[in-house]
Amino acid sequence: MENIEKLSEIAKSIRRGIIEEVYNAMSGHPGGSLSIADILTVLYFNELNIDPKNPTWEDRDRFVLSKGHCSPALYSTLAHRGYFDIEYLKTFRNINSNLQGHPDMNKVPGVDMTTGSLGQGLSCANGMAIAGKLNNKKYRVYCLLGDGEIEEGQVWEAAMAANKYKLDNLCVIIDNNNLQIDGKIEEVMSSYPIDEKFKSFGFEVITIDGHNLKEIIEAFEKARQIKGKPTCIIAKTIKGKGVSFMENQVGWHGKAPNEEQYKLAIKELN
Amino acid sequence: MKEEKKATRQSYGETLVKLGKENKDIVVFDADLAGATKTEMFAKEFPDRFFDMGIAEQNMMSTAAGMSTCGKIPYVSTFAVFAAGRAYDQIRNSICYPNLNVKICATHAGVTVGEDGATHQMIEDLSLMRTLPNMKVICTSDDIETKWAVEEIYKINGPVYLRLCRAKSNIIYDESTKFEIGKAVQIGEGTDATIFATGIVVQEAIKAKEELKNKGIDIRVIDVHTIKPIDEEMIIKCAKETKRLISIEDHNIIGGLGSAISEVLVEKYPAKLERMGIKDCFGKSGKSEELMKYFKITSQDIISKFLR
Numbered sequence: 001m002e003n004i005e006k007l008s009e010i011a012k013s014i015r016r017g018i019i020e021e022v023y024n025a026m027s028g029h030p031g032g033s034l035s036i037a038d039i040l041t042v043l044y045f046n047e048l049n050i051d052p053k054n055p056t057w058e059d060r061d062r063f064v065l066s067k068g069h070c071s072p073a074l075y076s077t078l079a080h081r082g083y084f085d086i087e088y089l090k091t092f093r094n095i096n097s098n099l100q101g102h103p104d105m106n107k108v109p110g111v112d113m114t115t116g117s118l119g120q121g122l123s124c125a126n127g128m129a130i131a132g133k134l135n136n137k138k139y140r141v142y143c144l145l146g147d148g149e150i151e152e153g154q155v156w157e158a159a160m161a162a163n164k165y166k167l168d169n170l171c172v173i174i175d176n177n178n179l180q181i182d183g184k185i186e187e188v189m190s191s192y193p194i195d196e197k198f199k200s201f202g203f204e205v206i207t208i209d210g211h212n213l214k215e216i217i218e219a220f221e222k223a224r225q226i227k228g229k230p231t232c233i234i235a236k237t238i239k240g241k242g243v244s245f246m247e248n249q250v251g252w253h254g255k256a257p258n259e260e261q262y263k264l265a266i267k268e269l270n
Numbered sequence: 271m272k273e274e275k276k277a278t279r280q281s282y283g284e285t286l287v288k289l290g291k292e293n294k295d296i297v298v299f300d301a302d303l304a305g306a307t308k309t310e311m312f313a314k315e316f317p318d319r320f321f322d323m324g325i326a327e328q329n330m331m332s333t334a335a336g337m338s339t340c341g342k343i344p345y346v347s348t349f350a351v352f353a354a355g356r357a358y359d360q361i362r363n364s365i366c367y368p369n370l371n372v373k374i375c376a377t378h379a380g381v382t383v384g385e386d387g388a389t390h391q392m393i394e395d396l397s398l399m400r401t402l403p404n405m406k407v408i409c410t411s412d413d414i415e416t417k418w419a420v421e422e423i424y425k426i427n428g429p430v431y432l433r434l435c436r437a438k439s440n441i442i443y444d445e446s447t448k449f450e451i452g453k454a455v456q457i458g459e460g461t462d463a464t465i466f467a468t469g470i471v472v473q474e475a476i477k478a479k480e481e482l483k484n485k486g487i488d489i490r491v492i493d494v495h496t497i498k499p500i501d502e503e504m505i506i507k508c509a510k511e512t513k514r515l516i517s518i519e520d521h522n523i524i525g526g527l528g529s530a531i532s533e534v535l536v537e538k539y540p541a542k543l544e545r546m547g548i549k550d551c552f553g554k555s556g557k558s559e560e561l562m563k564y565f566k567i568t569s570q571d572i573i574s575k576f577l578r
């Protein structure tokens with residue numbers, strides 16, 4: 001379990017990076033970023049076949065962060081993985097920075113798709129996965145969506161298409177933290193039952209604890225074995241995970257901590 | 271101009287097959303309209319490179335965007351109203367903002383769609399598409415020009431919107447005609463007036479030019495096949511050389527060709543421009559020719575401007 005302990009330390013550091021970004025920018029989305037930190041840690045440090053020295057390598061695995069507002073998590077992960085300097089995270093959202101509010105594939109090495117307008121990422125990931133099959137490439141495509149985001153109709157258009165083209169090189173991850181901006185998912189516009197929906201759209205569905213690194217690792221391993229259909233991993237997560245006063249608080253969707261809160265958050269993440 | 275008629279969507283379908291033979295990186299997307307947009311010809315020839323995405327245009331646009339990041343060059347077709355309208359945000363955020371190499375070839379533009387009526391008659395697409403950064407906008411007038419455009423946009427690395435029509439129109443050009451993106455085509459040297467036209471109404475402008483010549487009025491026609499980047503040089507030249515400026519389009523007079531020309535004139539060479547087109551109202555059912563008369567975008571409507 002040494003590997004798990006190592007990953008756990010990395011996840012903590014990625015979380016600190018998220019807090020640094022949002023605090024320095026005095027804006028951004030900490031809640032949903034913290035909820036996907038463990039998933040991104042496993043993806044970038046255990047699962048993806050990538051080379052930070054060659055971010056546009058043709059045969060690399062692709063990752064599409066469909067919930068683009070959680071860019072702090074993606075940037076922090078990419079920096080920790082060696083795509084750019086961790087110090088650069090402090091420029092997040094600054095006028096002279098490449099770290100845009102939402103990920104821009106032309107500005108940040110390692111970002112495979114520009115996202116931000118919710119609901120479009122899965123379609124883009126499908127396109128990459130279909131191209132992989134057309135080009136006889138072995139790479140896999142991963143796409144992470146929010147449980148609120150899947151209220152967008154386009155997601156289900158894309159789910160239909162992933163089934164039609166039997167995209168077994170595609171792995172969808174749903175960050176099921178149960179909160180969206182205006183409140184709880186089931187109160188604003190329920191996307192439940194998420195598992196039954198994806199099953200009926202032809203996906204293999206795996207439900208896990210999205211903060212249990214071992215479960216995340218095993219889910220990706222299992223997804224790689226599934227043939228003839230796409231996989232959807234539903235990760236049960238806690239919005240704001242790791243910072244006690246942010247956990248399960250809808251108010252921390254898109255808000256920066258003040259100095260006192262910042263210090264407390266960093267302390268908790270050490 | 272020849273008597274022979276052909277729809278630009280037909281020319282598109284034929285050229286796609288030729289292009290697909292020469293270039294293995296071309297893939298084609300459609301949204302359950304392959305018969306109408308003429309992509310079915312490509313689908314028959316290259317089934318492995320054709321993707322019918324069903325009645326889901328938003329997903330189609332973003333999927334094409336994703337595929338283009340892996341070196342494929344998607345040509346994406348559906349009716350103009352569903353491409354530029356329904357999937358606007360996908361074109362904006364998945365294609366134009368990341369400047370991806372996707373060619374949107376939209377058919378059934380304008381009121382000349384005919385009997386389907388207002389819901390299917392896209393008269394805002396030039397406006398919507400030309401306001402998008404990175405996007406190039408092309409609207410062809412005949413078979414020859416369309417064949418050129420379909421091949422030429424393959425060479426552009428970035429997003430393009432190509433506007434095509436359902437109805438047949440006269441073949442205007444010879445096979446040997448040379449075109450260039452961003453360079454409008456001047457037809458005639460007349461100095462009494464300039465008719466700037468785009469797409470299916472270029473034929474109307476040419477008919478008007480010929481009839482007016484018999485009445486001693488000598489006008490020129492400018493086929494503005496590239497709406498963006500607009501040919502500023504040609505617009506200014508015509509404003510200097512001719513007495514009167516008129517624009518005509520099968521599109522809302524707001525935001526399309528007339529607006530694009532006005533923007534150039536206002537900044538570079540102030541002159542009066544009379545805009546002919548759909549006067550900020552929705553279309554209606556009817557035959558294509560009837561609708562052109564109803565909305566006053568025929569050769570006779572141009573002529574009557576001179577014989578009052």
